[in-house]
Each structure stands twice: as structure tokens, then as C-alpha cells.
Amino acid sequence: MKLKELFSSPQTVRRGMTLGKIFAFLGFLIIMSFIGLLWFLRPKTSVVEKRNLTEFPKLSISGLWDGTFFSGNKNRGGIDKWYADTFPLRETLISMNQELKSHYGERGTQMISTGQTADHIDEGHKTQEELEHLAGLDDTDPATEPAPQTEPGVVTEPSGNTQPVESGETQTPPETEAPPETSENNSGQGAHDVTTPAELSGTIYITEGCGYGVYYFNETYSARYCLQVNKVAQALKGKANVYCLVCPISAGIMLSDEVREETGSSDENQAIEWIYSNLDPSVKGIRTYNALKAHNDEYIYFHTDHHWTALGAYYAYREFCAAKGITPHDLKDFETYTFPGFLGTFYSSSNKNASLGNNPDTVTSYIPNGTNKMTMYVKNKDGSYTEYGWRIVNDVSNYAKSELYATFAGGDQPYNYAHNEAVTDGSSVLIVKDSYGNAFIPFLVDHYEHIYWIDYRSYKHWCGWAGQSNYTISGLVERKGIQDVILCNNINSTGSKTLLETMSEIFK
Amino acid sequence: MVFASLVFVFVFFVANIITQALVPSIKAKNIVMLSFSLVFYAWAGVRYVPLLLGMTFICWFFALLIDRAKRQQQNAKHWLVACVALCLVILGIFKYTGFFLRNVQLLLGFPKVIPNIVLPIGISFYTFQLLSYVVDVYRGDAEVQRKYWLLLLYAGLFHQCVAGPIVRYRDVNEDILHRQVKLSEVSRGITRFAVGLAKKAVLANGCAEIVKQTFAIKFDYELTATIVKNTSVTGMWLVVLAFMLQIYLDFSAYSDMAIGMGLMCGFHYKENFNYPYVANTVTDFWRRWHISLSTFFRDYVYIPLGGNRVSKGRHILNLFIVWGLTGMWHGAHWNYIFWGLYYFVFLVLEKYVVKTDRIPRILRHVLTLLIVFFGWAIFKFESMPQLGRALLGLFGLNGNAFSNLTSQLAFKNNYLFLIVCMVACTPLIKHLGSMLRNLSGKNTPVLVAYGFWDALAPVLLLLVSTMALAGDSYNPFLYFQF
Numbered sequence: 001m002k003l004k005e006l007f008s009s010p011q012t013v014r015r016g017m018t019l020g021k022i023f024a025f026l027g028f029l030i031i032m033s034f035i036g037l038l039w040f041l042r043p044k045t046s047v048v049e050k051r052n053l054t055e056f057p058k059l060s061i062s063g064l065w066d067g068t069f070f071s072g073n074k075n076r077g078g079i080d081k082w083y084a085d086t087f088p089l090r091e092t093l094i095s096m097n098q099e100l101k102s103h104y105g106e107r108g109t110q111m112i113s114t115g116q117t118a119d120h121i122d123e124g125h126k127t128q129e130e131l132e133h134l135a136g137l138d139d140t141d142p143a144t145e146p147a148p149q150t151e152p153g154v155v156t157e158p159s160g161n162t163q164p165v166e167s168g169e170t171q172t173p174p175e176t177e178a179p180p181e182t183s184e185n186n187s188g189q190g191a192h193d194v195t196t197p198a199e200l201s202g203t204i205y206i207t208e209g210c211g212y213g214v215y216y217f218n219e220t221y222s223a224r225y226c227l228q229v230n231k232v233a234q235a236l237k238g239k240a241n242v243y244c245l246v247c248p249i250s251a252g253i254m255l256s257d258e259v260r261e262e263t264g265s266s267d268e269n270q271a272i273e274w275i276y277s278n279l280d281p282s283v284k285g286i287r288t289y290n291a292l293k294a295h296n297d298e299y300i301y302f303h304t305d306h307h308w309t310a311l312g313a314y315y316a317y318r319e320f321c322a323a324k325g326i327t328p329h330d331l332k333d334f335e336t337y338t339f340p341g342f343l344g345t346f347y348s349s350s351n352k353n354a355s356l357g358n359n360p361d362t363v364t365s366y367i368p369n370g371t372n373k374m375t376m377y378v379k380n381k382d383g384s385y386t387e388y389g390w391r392i393v394n395d396v397s398n399y400a401k402s403e404l405y406a407t408f409a410g411g412d413q414p415y416n417y418a419h420n421e422a423v424t425d426g427s428s429v430l431i432v433k434d435s436y437g438n439a440f441i442p443f444l445v446d447h448y449e450h451i452y453w454i455d456y457r458s459y460k461h462w463c464g465w466a467g468q469s470n471y472t473i474s475g476l477v478e479r480k481g482i483q484d485v486i487l488c489n490n491i492n493s494t495g496s497k498t499l500l501e502t503m504s505e506i507f508k
Numbered sequence: 509m510v511f512a513s514l515v516f517v518f519v520f521f522v523a524n525i526i527t528q529a530l531v532p533s534i535k536a537k538n539i540v541m542l543s544f545s546l547v548f549y550a551w552a553g554v555r556y557v558p559l560l561l562g563m564t565f566i567c568w569f570f571a572l573l574i575d576r577a578k579r580q581q582q583n584a585k586h587w588l589v590a591c592v593a594l595c596l597v598i599l600g601i602f603k604y605t606g607f608f609l610r611n612v613q614l615l616l617g618f619p620k621v622i623p624n625i626v627l628p629i630g631i632s633f634y635t636f637q638l639l640s641y642v643v644d645v646y647r648g649d650a651e652v653q654r655k656y657w658l659l660l661l662y663a664g665l666f667h668q669c670v671a672g673p674i675v676r677y678r679d680v681n682e683d684i685l686h687r688q689v690k691l692s693e694v695s696r697g698i699t700r701f702a703v704g705l706a707k708k709a710v711l712a713n714g715c716a717e718i719v720k721q722t723f724a725i726k727f728d729y730e731l732t733a734t735i736v737k738n739t740s741v742t743g744m745w746l747v748v749l750a751f752m753l754q755i756y757l758d759f760s761a762y763s764d765m766a767i768g769m770g771l772m773c774g775f776h777y778k779e780n781f782n783y784p785y786v787a788n789t790v791t792d793f794w795r796r797w798h799i800s801l802s803t804f805f806r807d808y809v810y811i812p813l814g815g816n817r818v819s820k821g822r823h824i825l826n827l828f829i830v831w832g833l834t835g836m837w838h839g840a841h842w843n844y845i846f847w848g849l850y851y852f853v854f855l856v857l858e859k860y861v862v863k864t865d866r867i868p869r870i871l872r873h874v875l876t877l878l879i880v881f882f883g884w885a886i887f888k889f890e891s892m893p894q895l896g897r898a899l900l901g902l903f904g905l906n907g908n909a910f911s912n913l914t915s916q917l918a919f920k921n922n923y924l925f926l927i928v929c930m931v932a933c934t935p936l937i938k939h940l941g942s943m944l945r946n947l948s949g950k951n952t953p954v955l956v957a958y959g960f961w962d963a964l965a966p967v968l969l970l971l972v973s974t975m976a977l978a979g980d981s982y983n984p985f986l987y988f989q990f
Binding site: 013014017018019025028065070084094098104107110111264351 | 698738962
């Protein structure tokens with residue numbers, strides 16, 4: 001009866017509707033602001049972005065006066081950014097927003113650009129003076145790469161949803177630590193940027209559910225890279241063999257030349273040849289481009305991540321064996337692990353691109369035959385390190401889906417060692433690497449008795465903790481009597497100012 | 509604080525409406541409003557608050573002097589001139605010192621060091637509001653306000669203090685003293701606020717992303733003349749189109765939110781935009797764009813100069829002054845002055861040369877949009893090298909390609925979104941809404957359907973805006989500099 005009355009006159013209906021509207025809107029508003037008050041639900045870190053979220057700003061008179069306490073500035077977030085960055089439903093809201101954005105247009109092909117442009121690659125060997133001139137070392141810094149406003153933040157806490165795998169070794173291994181390789185492919189973004197992934201993958205070209213890392217040759221930084229490798233070569237002359245492995249990234253290998261050129265990027269083969277032609281004659285450049293290109297119908301690069309797969313690293317390993325004059329092992333000789341569901345750095349850098357999300361990778365890792373045991377040092381929150389017994393190829397099936405590349409070589413720890421008792425000739429190798437080296441290392445294990453690997457981005461810091469005053473590569477080679485040194489990094493690292501600065505600390 | 513941020517919507521705004529609802533008297537409500545406004549204003553830095561307080565004090569004080577002089581039948585003009593001069597000098601110091609000294613340095617080689625004066629937010633808006641108050645008191649169009657804090661509430665009210673509209677004292681005085689909250693207005697205000705928030709958070713910010721994508725710049729990378737030079741012709745057109753959409757959607761969104769929040773607590777602000785992109789002539793465009801600014805210049809500059817009731821030459825001079833000032837108001841860079849004078853040229857042409865009514869309507873509309881389009885190209889680039897490259901680049905005169913992968917992808921990835929933005933610039937949805945409402949007067953089922961839609965839409969818009977704000981740290985406030 002009452003309902004009937006309510007609908008009897010348009011005025012009463014209209015009034016009811018108006019009240020309903022006001023309650024609906026204010027209700028939603030107040031519920032959301034209540035959720036915003038639930039401080040204990042606020043996340044502190046973002047696993048997918050690999051960074052610490054903005055912390056609540058410290059109260060200070062100057063912060064109030066100039067407004068940075070409230071509004072922040074380019075380097076530091078204020079209350080504004082803290083509130084948005086750690087909003088309890090943020091991850092869900094971002095995913096919903098991403099879903100909405102996937103309908104903005106035809107998004108099958110996308111390019112997520114860093115705005116870099118390619119320099120011309122000319123041929124011919126350069127003298128030391130020419131290289132120094134190109135490297136801008138006789139001049140001020142070139143402005144080709146914008147300086148980062150701040151260093152990207154690093155997640156040092158273990159991710160909550162991953163469990164360590166029982167290894168039965170001396171010490172309980174830590175849970176998966178996010179690899180501290182955040183400055184790779186540096187870019188000028190703030191640590192507290194909501195949309196900013198900590199690990200940047202350079203420019204990414206995404207098409208049909210696959211991401212491709214795009215490379216832009218930068219003459220200045222490439223010249224600096226050559227000079228730094230040559231310094232290592234000089235320091236090790238007559239003491240150890242030096243190999244240089246600049247790993248191609250996926251666009252140059254997987255895309256046709258026409259498509260690759262449309263992206264305005266550089267020919268990676270030409271760039272690698274440019275670098276190798278300017279290295280000290282004692283350095284053996286390992287050429288992997290053609291071998292990888294010949295296998296580009298195989299699964300040699302991840303679709304959602306900037307790394308190569310173990311299969312890609314295997315083809316590079318065969319080229320290394322050819323350069324060293326040893327016989328590579330057959331893939332059939334290895335037992336494997338397989339981890340499906342990997343969503344790597346392209347996925348996070350593209351702000352969770354939906355087509356990548358629907359096409360997750362499978363990580364396959366090949367277990368070395370000689371030994372799968374290693375020792376590594378993992379950084380603690382207070383800056384000290386803890387030694388762990390670990391596995392060279394580890395079962396990461398319980399790790400977060402963004403962390404599966406950590407199956408290889410312990411991830412990105414500063415100093416690692418494996419003793420292969422199956423070889424007793426005293427042979428030894430040192431791999432100085434970024435994360436591209438991780439997938440490559442397990443294949444080398446069977447060929448040496450002593451295998452050392454260091455991450456050039458964090459080794460110096462570790463030396464400081466370990467009380468080792470000589471943190472150079474030559475220092476380590478001399479202490480351990482190492483015979484072979486392999487400098488292994490991806491081609492984008494040779495064009496990154498911050499990474500080159502890190503290398504220059506220990507490339508002596 | 510910016511309206512389009514989670515902390516504003518879910519903390520500041522919620523707290524504001526709750527306290528407004530809880531306190532009983534109008535005086536208490538005003539105290540609450542003033543406190544919130546000062547916190548809002550201090551968010552950009554407490555250091556800016558004394559300036560707001562000081563400017564308001566100057567205008568409050570001089571208005572009292574003017575009022576007293578008038579009541580004593582004395583000449584009050586010198587007080588008015590002194591007050592206006594003082595305000596404009598303060599505005600000039602904060603806004604134009606750097607610009608002036610940079611140009612002197614270019615011409616004469618000194619001074620060596622140019623002081624970096626930070627522009628206090630909202631100064632252009634509240635200075636103009638206060639000036640209008642003093643002039644209106646002088647003209648007898650407005651009552652003098654004896655209570656300083658109530659004038660401060662007018663100047664600093666957070667709804668419009670930092671991004672407009674430029675509200676006249678006489679339009680809002682009644683609401684300050686006697687406002688009442690009506691359910692029907694709250695309902696309209698809710699829709700208006702939600703529409704504004706979504707226009708800013710989803711559409712305008714999305715357009716800004718397209719600009720960045722087309723220029724292939726990421727995060728905080730600075731735009732350079734080289735980047736502009738290398739952008740393809742289609743890319744440049746896409747950039748200016750996206751910017752044209754962005755600036756309207758962004759700026760009008762702030763007015764929408766101001767008007768909406770006003771309605772929710774009993775304030776009535778005049779419309780600031782009336783779908784400028786449906787204009788048929790340049791004159792028509794300026795009747796629809798940033799109306800509160802144009803009427804300010806009309807009432808306080810153009811008409812006092814004699815308006816159009818003067819000789820042709822003097823009229824053109826009047827227009828030149830007004831449009832030069834309009835350009836300058838937008839920012840202390842040459843491109844804004846060029847932009848103002850660019851419109852001066854077209855307005856004079858429409859007035860004295862071209863008979864616009866002889867041009868077919870559709871062609872007139874297209875021509876107007878093209879003129880506005882190139883206007884935004886001038887407006888967008890503050891740096892002269894970038895501006896030069898941009899204007900050349902639109903016609904392929906940089907040696908730039910006609911099209912490239914980046915610009916093709918920027919378009920392909922976003923073409924549906926761009927269509928939505930264009931629709932949002934027209935009154936189409938508003939017309940559909942009123943059609944439904946008219947229908948619903950006669951038919952109860954339609955009324956119920958309309959009611960559900962009317963109630964649901966703001967909630968959905970708020971949700972979508974929250975998603976966008978959470979997923980989007982890129983939230984530039986285009987109008988802070990004015």
C-alpha cells in the first residue's frame with residue numbers, strides 16, 4: 001500500500017530518488033574514506049613494482065613552511081603521495097584502472113618509451129684518445145641521458161607470499177629477496193612514483209602479447225664502456241684471460257629488421273661489433289648475435305620480462321665454449337625445473353599490460369651436473385650480510401610470480417662461490433655480471449672447479465662489509481688465483497650512465 | 509592540495525561536508541569553512557598564507573576607507589587607485605619579476621642573476637577577486653564588508669581560491685551570510701562534482717598521457733626542442749589535439765567541482781564554461797571560455813577604457829590592451845602574450861573585416877576550431893625554441909617524417925578514448941539527460957529509470973576517478989601557474 005502511495009505522485013518519487021542519490025554518493029564516499037583510515041591495511045611495499053611505497057613524511061618546520069610535508073616535492077612524497085601510494089585498495093584499483101584503459105583503443109601493439117634516441121654507429125677502430133674524446137671524459141657530461149631525480153627504491157623485505165624451499169643445507173635460506181637490480185636501465189623517475197616500477201626495462205615494444213626490449217646505441221656511453229673493459233684488460237694482462245660478453249636484448253633478435261627499424265632503435269649486432277672493435281686486443285669478445293638470431297623461432301627471450309631464457313643463455317654459452325675451445329654440453333645432459341606463470345619486468349613496467357598478463361612465461365632452468373651447491377651473501381636491512389648455503393639452480397615454485405627468474409644463480413647477490421668437486425684440475429672462472437649473467441652461470445659450472453660470480457652493482461658494498469679494501473676485479477682475481485674472467489652484461493647496461501659509473505668503481 | 513587527489517576527496521572533502529552538516533549556526537559554518545580553506549591553502553606551503561592574509565587585509569582596509577570617504581561625500585578615487593596599484597604591484601612582483609628581468613638581461617646583459625621567485629598558488633585568482641570587491645564597493649555595486657574574516661572567507665574559499673572561477677563579491681556575499689542547503693541543490697551538486705572529478709582524473713589526465721606518449725617521454729623527463737623537432741607531423745597534430753582536449757577538460761573540471769561543492773553547501777557560483785568547442789566564431793568562443801575572466805576584463809578594463817563606444821582606432825587599441833593583458837594573466841612567458849594577441853587579431857578581423865554570418869555555419873565552426881587549435885599550439889610551449897619547432901613541425905617543416913610508429917601507436921592505442929573526450933566537450937550528454945528528465949515528468953517507469961541512472965552515475969564516476977587517481981601518479985595541475 002505504502003509503496004503504491006510512494007509511486008502515486010511523481011513528486012514523491014522524485015524526492016525519494018533524490019534522497020537515494022545523496023545517500024548512495026555520500027555512503028560510497030564515507031566508506032572509501034573509512035577504508036583509507038585503516039592504517040594497518042596500508043601496504044609498505046609493492047612486490048610487482050619492486051619498490052618501497054612512499055613513507056609518511058617526517059614533520060618539520062621547514063616542511064610545513066615550504067609545503068613539502070603536505071605536497072612533497074620531486075624527490076620526496078608528502079602526505080598527498082603517501083596517502084595515495086599506500087591506499088589499502090591500491091593494487092586492486094590499479095588493476096581495475098588498467099582493465100578500463102585496455103578499452104581506450106586498439107592496444108594489441110604498444111610502445112612504452114624512455115624517450116631515448118639512437119646515435120649513428122660508424123665503423124672502424126678508435127684510438128684511445130678518440131675513445132676518451134667520444135666518452136666525453138675530456139669534457140663535461142653529455143646531456144643525452146637525463147639524470148635521475150632520485151635512485152629508485154629497493155624492496156629489501158622478503159615478499160610475503162613466498163616460502164623458502166627446504167634445501168637441507170647448513171643454514172635456513174632467506175625467503176625470496178627481491179633482486180636489488182633496480183638501477184638497471186636507469187631512468188629519471190622518483191622512488192615514490194605511484195606508477196613507477198623500480199626495475200625499468202628500457203623502451204619496450206609490445207605486440208601480440210609479447211614484450212621486446214628495445215636498444216638505442218649511445219656513442220658516448222659505449223665509448224665509456226670500452227674504456228672501462230680495457231682498464232680491466234690492462235690490469236689482468238698476463239694474469240687471466242678476459243672475455244667480454246655483451247648480451248643482445250630481444251628486439252634485435254626476435255623482431256624483423258623492418259619492425260625493429262620502425263621503432264627507431266639501433267642494430268644490436270652493429271653496436272656489439274662497434275664495442276668489440278674498440279676493446280683491447282687481449283679481450284676476447286664473445287659474439288652471440290648470429291647464433292641467437294638463427295634460433296629466434298625458439299623460446300630464447302621471455303615475453304613478459306627483459307631477460308633471456310635459459311635456452312637463450314645456452315646458445316650464448318655454446319659461443320663462449322667455441323671461443324675458449326672447449327666442448328659444450330648438450331641440453332639433454334641436464335635435468336630441469338619448470339616454473340609456469342612468470343610475469344616479469346615488462347609486465348610491471350607496462351603498468352600490468354593486459355595482453356602480457358594473459359600470456360605469462362614459463363621459466364625453465366637447467367641444473368648443473370657437477371654441483372648445484374653454492375655460497376652467497378644476502379644483504380640485511382641494516383646493511384650487513386649473511387652467508388647462506390644455496391642452490392645454483394633453485395626450486396622457486398613457491399615464489400611470487402614476478403620473482404621466478406630468481407631460480408638462477410641465487411639472483412643478484414654481490415658475491416657468490418661454487419666448488420665443483422667433479423673437476424679437480426684447479427681451474428677457476430670469475431663472472432662479473434648483471435642479471436643477464438644469472439641464466440648463463442649454471443652452464444659454466446660443469447667446466448670449472450672454482451666458480452666465482454659477482455654482481456658489479458653491489459660488489460663494492462659487500463667488500464666494504466667484508467673488510468676487503470681492494471674491491472677491484474684484479475684484486476679478486478689475484479687473491480683467488482682466477483684464470484678466466486667473463487664480463488657479462490646486457491647491451492642496455494653499456495648505455496646507462498649510472499650503471500657505467502657503478503662499473504667504473506670495480507673495473508680496474 | 510589539488511581537488512583531483514585521493515587525500516582531497518576522501519579526507520579533506522569528507523571531513524568538510526561532515527563538519528558543515530554538524531555545526532548549527534551560519535557563523536559556525538563560516539568559521540569551519542574558513543579554517544578548512546586556510547588548511548587547504550597552506551597545503552602548498554604555510555609560507556603562502558601570509559600573502560593571502562596580507563592582500564585581503566589591504567583590500568579590506570582600503571574598502572573601508574573608500575566607504576567612509578563616500579559616506580562623507582568625499583572623493584574616494586585616490587583610495588581606489590592606491591589600493592589597485594598596491595595589489596597589482598604585489599601581483600607583478602610575484603608573477604612577473606623573473607619574466608621582466610629575463611628580458612632585460614637578454615636586451616642589456618644585466619642583471620647577472622635573476623631571483624627565482626616562486627609564484628604563490630592562486631594569487632592571480634584571489635587578487636582579481638579582491639580587486640573586483642574594492643572596485644564594486646567604490647562603484648556602489650557592493651556593500652562594504654566590515655568583518656575582515658568574512659572578506660578572507662570570500663577571497664580564500666577553497667572551492668575557487670586556486671583555480672577559479674573568479675567569483676564576484678556581490679554574487680557570493682548573500683550566500684556567505686545567509687546560505688541554505690537544499691536537497692535538490694545537493695543532488696545537482698553531487699552530479700556536478702562527480703562529473704568534474706572524472707573529467708579531470710580520467711579524461712584530462714588521460715589526454716596528458718597521450719601527449720607524453722606521442723612525444724615518447726616518460727616520467728619526469730623534460731621535453732626538449734629536439735624531441736619536438738623529431739616528432740612526426742601526425743604526431744604534432746595529435747599532441748595539439750590531445751592538449752586542446754586536456755586543457756578544456758582540466759580547467760572546466762575544476763570549475764565543475766567548485767560549482768558542485770558550492771551547491772552541496774549552499775554557495776552559488778556562476779558558470780565559467782559553456783561548451784567553448786561548439787562555438788561558431790572566435791567571438792562566440794570567448795563568450796564560452798573562462799567566462800569569469802572575460803567578464804572581469806570586460807567590466808574592469810574594457811568598459812572603463814570606453815569599450816566599443818569610441819572611435820574605431822581607439823576601439824582596436826582597447827581590444828589590444830585587453831587581449832594583451834588576458835595573455836599576460838595566463839603566465840609570465842611570451843607565448844601567453846602571443847596567444848592573447850593572436851586572439852586580438854581574430855577578434856578585430858571578425859569585428860571589422862570578415863562578415864562571419866556569410867560563411868556557412870559548418871565551415872564557420874570548423875574554422876573556429878582550427879583557430880582555437882593553433883591557439884593552443886602557441887599556449888602549450890613556453891620555451892621559444894620548442895614553440896618554433898612545434899609550429900614548423902605541424903607542417904612538416906622540421907624535416908620531420910609525416911608519420912611514425914610512435915604517433916601511429918599513440919593514436920591507435922587511444923582512439924576510442926579520444927572520441928569519448930570529444931563527446932565530453934559537447935553538450936550531447938547534458939541534452940540526453942534533460943530529454944530523459946522531461947520524459948520522466950509524464951511517465952513514472954521512465955522517472956524510476958532516470959532516477960536510478962541519476963543516482964548511480966555519480967557513484968560510478970567517483971569509482972572510476974578513484975581508480976584513475978590510484979593508478980596515476982601523473983596528476984599535473986595545469987592552472988597552478990596562473
